[in-house]
Amino acid sequence: MEFQGEHLFSGQLGHFLVLLSFVAAGLSCFAFLKGHQESDEKWERLGKLSFRLHTVSVFGMIGVLFYMLINSFFEYHYVWQHSSLDMPVRYIFSCFWEGQEGSFMLWIFWNAVLGNILLYKRSEWTASVMAIFSSVQVFLSSMILGTVVLGYKIGSSPFTTLLREHVDFANLPLFQNPAYLESLDGRGLNPLLQNYWMTIHPPTLFLGFALTLIPFAYALSGLWRRKYNEWMKPGLPWAYVGIMVLGTGILMGGAWAYEALSFGGFWAWDPVENASLVPWLTLVGGAHLMMIHRNKGTSLFGAIALVMISFLLVLYSTFLTRSGILGDSSVHAFTDLGMSGQLLLYLLFYIVLTILAIAIRFRDLPRTKKEEPLWSREFWMFIGALVLLVSAFQIIFNTSLPVINKIFGTKLAAPTDIKDFYNSWQVPFAVIVSFIMGFVQMLRYHGSKFGPFIKKLSIALLLSAALAIAAALSLEFQNPFLIALLWTSIFAIIGNTQYFIEIWRGKVRKVGSSVAHVGFGFILLGALISAGKSDKISMNTSSFDITALSEEMSNRENLLLVKGDTLPMGKYLVSYTDRIREDQNLRFKIDFFERKDQGINKVFTLFPFVQLNPRMGNVPEPDTKHFLDHDIYTHVTYAVLEEPKEGEYDEREAWMAVHDTAFLSKGILFLDSIFPVKEIEDQEIEPGDIAVAAKFELWDFNTVKHDLYAYFILRDTSFVFNIPAIKEDMGLRLSFQSIDPQTEKIQIKIEEEQAEKKDFIVLQAIVFPYINLLWLGCVLMVIGTFIAVVQRLKLRKN
Amino acid sequence: MKKLHIVGIVVIAVAIGAIISSLSDSSTYANFEEAFATPESEFHVVGTLNRDKASVYEPEVNPDLFTFYMVDREGEERQVDLLKSKPQDFERSEQIVLIGQAKGEVFRATDILLKCPSKYNDGNPEETGKES
Numbered sequence: 001m002e003f004q005g006e007h008l009f010s011g012q013l014g015h016f017l018v019l020l021s022f023v024a025a026g027l028s029c030f031a032f033l034k035g036h037q038e039s040d041e042k043w044e045r046l047g048k049l050s051f052r053l054h055t056v057s058v059f060g061m062i063g064v065l066f067y068m069l070i071n072s073f074f075e076y077h078y079v080w081q082h083s084s085l086d087m088p089v090r091y092i093f094s095c096f097w098e099g100q101e102g103s104f105m106l107w108i109f110w111n112a113v114l115g116n117i118l119l120y121k122r123s124e125w126t127a128s129v130m131a132i133f134s135s136v137q138v139f140l141s142s143m144i145l146g147t148v149v150l151g152y153k154i155g156s157s158p159f160t161t162l163l164r165e166h167v168d169f170a171n172l173p174l175f176q177n178p179a180y181l182e183s184l185d186g187r188g189l190n191p192l193l194q195n196y197w198m199t200i201h202p203p204t205l206f207l208g209f210a211l212t213l214i215p216f217a218y219a220l221s222g223l224w225r226r227k228y229n230e231w232m233k234p235g236l237p238w239a240y241v242g243i244m245v246l247g248t249g250i251l252m253g254g255a256w257a258y259e260a261l262s263f264g265g266f267w268a269w270d271p272v273e274n275a276s277l278v279p280w281l282t283l284v285g286g287a288h289l290m291m292i293h294r295n296k297g298t299s300l301f302g303a304i305a306l307v308m309i310s311f312l313l314v315l316y317s318t319f320l321t322r323s324g325i326l327g328d329s330s331v332h333a334f335t336d337l338g339m340s341g342q343l344l345l346y347l348l349f350y351i352v353l354t355i356l357a358i359a360i361r362f363r364d365l366p367r368t369k370k371e372e373p374l375w376s377r378e379f380w381m382f383i384g385a386l387v388l389l390v391s392a393f394q395i396i397f398n399t400s401l402p403v404i405n406k407i408f409g410t411k412l413a414a415p416t417d418i419k420d421f422y423n424s425w426q427v428p429f430a431v432i433v434s435f436i437m438g439f440v441q442m443l444r445y446h447g448s449k450f451g452p453f454i455k456k457l458s459i460a461l462l463l464s465a466a467l468a469i470a471a472a473l474s475l476e477f478q479n480p481f482l483i484a485l486l487w488t489s490i491f492a493i494i495g496n497t498q499y500f501i502e503i504w505r506g507k508v509r510k511v512g513s514s515v516a517h518v519g520f521g522f523i524l525l526g527a528l529i530s531a532g533k534s535d536k537i538s539m540n541t542s543s544f545d546i547t548a549l550s551e552e553m554s555n556r557e558n559l560l561l562v563k564g565d566t567l568p569m570g571k572y573l574v575s576y577t578d579r580i581r582e583d584q585n586l587r588f589k590i591d592f593f594e595r596k597d598q599g600i601n602k603v604f605t606l607f608p609f610v611q612l613n614p615r616m617g618n619v620p621e622p623d624t625k626h627f628l629d630h631d632i633y634t635h636v637t638y639a640v641l642e643e644p645k646e647g648e649y650d651e652r653e654a655w656m657a658v659h660d661t662a663f664l665s666k667g668i669l670f671l672d673s674i675f676p677v678k679e680i681e682d683q684e685i686e687p688g689d690i691a692v693a694a695k696f697e698l699w700d701f702n703t704v705k706h707d708l709y710a711y712f713i714l715r716d717t718s719f720v721f722n723i724p725a726i727k728e729d730m731g732l733r734l735s736f737q738s739i740d741p742q743t744e745k746i747q748i749k750i751e752e753e754q755a756e757k758k759d760f761i762v763l764q765a766i767v768f769p770y771i772n773l774l775w776l777g778c779v780l781m782v783i784g785t786f787i788a789v790v791q792r793l794k795l796r797k798n
Numbered sequence: 799m800k801k802l803h804i805v806g807i808v809v810i811a812v813a814i815g816a817i818i819s820s821l822s823d824s825s826t827y828a829n830f831e832e833a834f835a836t837p838e839s840e841f842h843v844v845g846t847l848n849r850d851k852a853s854v855y856e857p858e859v860n861p862d863l864f865t866f867y868m869v870d871r872e873g874e875e876r877q878v879d880l881l882k883s884k885p886q887d888f889e890r891s892e893q894i895v896l897i898g899q900a901k902g903e904v905f906r907a908t909d910i911l912l913k914c915p916s917k918y919n920d921g922n923p924e925e926t927g928k929e930s
Binding site: 371372374379383386389390393394397398401405411412413414415416421425557558559560610617618619620637638639652663665760762764 | 800801802805809812813816817819820821823824825826827828840841842852855856857858859861862882883884886887890897908909
């Protein structure tokens, strides 16, 4: 059959470019290897040329995929799956990397860009580093090959999978129609991902991932070429760039979760979040050990190990999030594309390579016999790096429970209170790291005298202790570990500020580390206070508390708000006043009032909303009021989304015994009594009839009582009918349907007119105190690291 | 003994501690039979919603209580009390992971993870026709 309107050429072109990029990367890897072995510039030139070709084809395939997305070529599964006709063009990037294939292309893209930067200036490292670089590109390109080799499908390509050939859909009758494209729309982008964070977060994170490759490649070539010390000089600035970019990417993820997702916070210890944090922790440790080595010539093995582990952890994270192994344990891992074998091979290849390289060169590594003095900068930096490594280990081990289950056939699941579990481990680690951060720069390399050192430090120690005690008292901290962290994070801020003042003298380039450390201190402090003292103020204060359910009441964190009613919440009075439909968003207008002197003043309005998407599911999104010293974060946890229709009834059935209650949208129904009757108003009762009446009391929300009667009639022992109780002004109809003599319960059908139902929402509101400290810390840390990078680059030139 | 040896021993001890705590604090994936055999201890139970039985959410009474019936992977059905608000789009869920404990005849869940076909799988081209 000839299908009409398909654009098969772009897929073929894209596929050709993928193949070309794969082959060119392979050729480049081979040529650089030869170039390294034979120290031959000719091979190196070939390698460079192939890498350029690889880069061009990578740019080309990315261009083709964008072209296909922009022009809505839904004949391609990837385009159909990730975009739709009504999607605004600004989300085109989000569509591009929503899927595994696109995000692999993003990663390949960054590696290609970085490789070209390294190639820009030839050095003795070019051949060996680029050989490693190209080998990574071979693996990554293979993930999007989409080609069957010897019966195995290698990779998944956005260019080769046509929608009508996709295994799930190939048999659909739709594809019997040659003109199927004329009526086809895409499935579209997940509404959760339709915001600007999705445009900036993935490229930053993937650039961070890509950047871990550079120090890894230098470290591996250092071992390979027996240049154990020299690799650090070119590698160190890149390690800091990696820290900066990867750190920014992770923090963006947190900010996204906080601003636009209804996670109720900025960090949830989700496996996917952990997987990106862990390589950052080890990279920070590794870069600090590299600093020790540059200044003192020790910690060589630690520096090599940590830098290499960082890259391996990136690969491991990739395996975790993309192989489908996380399964039930994460809400936002990628879908499984059946590539776990390939991903595992990629991971194992570099693990084995790393272990081999270290094992072979282990005896050869230069060592220092002398011990570091206790009060030296290098000793405490080393301890700090070790703590980071252990902290990373704790996180990744627990995140790996699904892997352990797979290997050992166990059925372990993450601890129930996951935040509590991680915090109980990570808070002590943070205490040690921040404490070391506070004083380590006051020490000199090679050792300081303890007396002058402690004298210099005493101000910071005492001042931070005083501030911490004041803060702990006013914020009512009780947990000793949290109080310790309060102290040490303030100490880190003050200690580094002191160091900043000491070395400032107008030289911006020298203060990178102290600015970054102050930033890190603020991040810890902000996270500690905002998460540790976050307060769910949305307790249910509505008048309908049912004491019989008291056991569940302790868990109350949601507030029922009926439209028009005003209820106290925290120090505010809140009122749900309107629902507004804006395109696909249903916004709920929540007014916040404050009691002032005599009256009540409206202070602000929030619009948490639900994004309506019949195809993909509805997504609630929060709205947050930012104050300087706290945020008020709200989201709608439940709302009836359909527009109520007049004349349409919602019905349900209930079994009730005498004195049971049932809850209606406009009041509470109480079954007062059941009794036989001889006559019913306006109804004829025949002599043989058995008629039973149910007397209800209906209490409306103004606590006014209405009596209602419903009847159940049995005629000639076989024919059953009922006379419902109708309360027209409340849109209510109650039918008495049957009696169960054993349980003495009666069956009631409750019908409520939709238009008469109360419009209500269930709201959750959380106060995050001092969360701005966290964001301030993020900005400072990025600025500080940036200054440090610039400084390192300058030092390299000298 | 060198300082670094002490540090090394401490590091290894903490790492072992981390492993032990991960393994001992962990909850377990189980079915209803196992969960009800040891009531009041934490389990993760995977299953699907029984759509034939009514699920009840009455926020007017308690916005933090949602009751429904779930069938686990072995086919056993139990009433579930979720101590949270009803998740939006609950009816669409394809798979449910409950985190909680058995209490009497009821499984009391403190948390829930939903996998919705729309968000995680492919949907169907037949349903994505152009809106005319």
